Each structure stands twice: as structure tokens, then as C-alpha cells.
Amino acid sequence: MTLLLEAAKRLEETVHGSGCEDGVATLKRKPDAPRCQFERGAMIEASFGGKTAQVVTDSPVQTSTPVSSLFGQDLPSPELRTAALAIVNVVAGFLCIGRRFHACDPACHGPCIEELRAEIRGRKIFTPIQVPALSRTLSPLVTERPGDAGILVITGEALVKEENSEIREQAGDHGILLLGPSTEGVASLLSLPHWCPYGR
Numbered sequence: 001m002t003l004l005l006e007a008a009k010r011l012e013e014t015v016h017g018s019g020c021e022d023g024v025a026t027l028k029r030k031p032d033a034p035r036c037q038f039e040r041g042a043m044i045e046a047s048f049g050g051k052t053a054q055v056v057t058d059s060p061v062q063t064s065t066p067v068s069s070l071f072g073q074d075l076p077s078p079e080l081r082t083a084a085l086a087i088v089n090v091v092a093g094f095l096c097i098g099r100r101f102h103a104c105d106p107a108c109h110g111p112c113i114e115e116l117r118a119e120i121r122g123r124k125i126f127t128p129i130q131v132p133a134l135s136r137t138l139s140p141l142v143t144e145r146p147g148d149a150g151i152l153v154i155t156g157e158a159l160v161k162e163e164n165s166e167i168r169e170q171a172g173d174h175g176i177l178l179l180g181p182s183t184e185g186v187a188s189l190l191s192l193p194h195w196c197p198y199g200r
Contacts (some may be wrong), residue, residue, distance in 0.1 A: 054181060127153045
């Protein structure tokens with residue numbers, strides 16, 4: 001099972017019988033919004049219950065759909081996984097399960113990457129999807145083989161592309177760190193380490 005499917009199942013258990021499952025989440029492109037330095041693609045903003053949350057993806061989708069449409073699905077396409085990630089994020093925000101669902105001010109990019117370097121503490125990192133900001137600034141720590149890594153770093157793009165259970169398999173005995181505001185809902189629901197110190 002993918003991390004995103006795990007998070008969707010946990011969200012279903014969390015909202016069961018609350019009425020939230022009948023509420024409608026709206027997803028729209030928001031091209032002018034500030035972006036996390038670790039994310040690439042189209043910006044999608046999800047709205048639910050007066051809250052908003054953002055995800056960045058290379059498989060954008062715009063729709064309005066009940067939260068319950070996410071539950072019990074296999075999410076076979078990247079577009080469906082984008083929608084699921086956005087719904088997980090915004091409903092987690094509505095329920096106050098997570099806190100940082102929007103990118104930080106670009107002025108925070110420098111401190112963020114330096115604090116991440118300190119957090120990693122010299123461990124080798126592997127990213128299933130290339131993250132140019134990490135390749136540029138932490139290149140000595142980035143490895144192309146998951147077996148050589150001390151920590152697996154996951155972005156929203158990796159969650160959208162995951163089809164089976166590749167992330168758990170690649171992590172092995174090593175740690176997982178979810179990166180950026182697109183992964184906040186999944187990290188919060190699954191109690192996984194998350195890095196977005198300046199997100200809003």
C-alpha cells in the first residue's frame with residue numbers, strides 16, 4: 001500500500017460519522033502562489049470548510065468532489081493521486097491535524113535549506129524523484145542508490161508518482177522524511193517526520 005493510500009484510509013477512519021465525509025472539497029490551479037523550493041510543477045489549492053491547502057504536482061487536476069469520493073479507491077492514475085493528496089491536505093488542515101499547508105516566503109529558502117542540512121547530520125539521502133534544490137545545495141549527501149542512504153526524503157511529487165509500496169521498500173531500515181507543504185497531511189495522519197519549518 002502506498003503512503004498516500006495509507007493516509008487516505010487513516011483520514012476515512014478519522015472522519016467516519018462526523019459529516020465531514022459528505023462535505024465537498026474544491027481543487028483549483030493557483031499559478032501565482034509562492035512555491036516551496038523543493039517542489040516542482042503546477043500549484044493546486046484545495047478548499048474545504050473555509051480552510052485551504054496547497055499541493056504542487058506535474059499531474060494537475062481541477063474539480064469539486066465530496067471527501068468520501070477519496071475513500072476505498074485504488075487511485076490508479078497520477079491525476080487521482082493529485083486529487084487525493086490535495087483532499088488529504090485540506091481536510092487535515094480543517095481538522096487541525098497539521099499546521100503548514102502553504103509554502104513559506106521565498107526569503108526563508110536559505111535558512112530552511114541550512115537548517116535541513118543540520119537536521120540531516122551528514123547522513124546520505126535518497127530521493128525517489130529528483131529534487132533540484134537538494135541536488136544543488138546538498139549534492140555531497142545525495143546518493144542515487146536507496147541502499148546507500150541513511151534517510152529517504154519524500155516530496156509530494158513522489159507521493160503522486162508512487163503506485164505500489166516503493167517508498168516503504170526503498171526506506172528499508174532507514175528513516176523517512178517528508179518534505180514541503182504538499183506532504184503535511186500525509187505526514188500528520190501517519191505520524192511521519194516532516195520538514196517544513198517556515199511553511200504557513
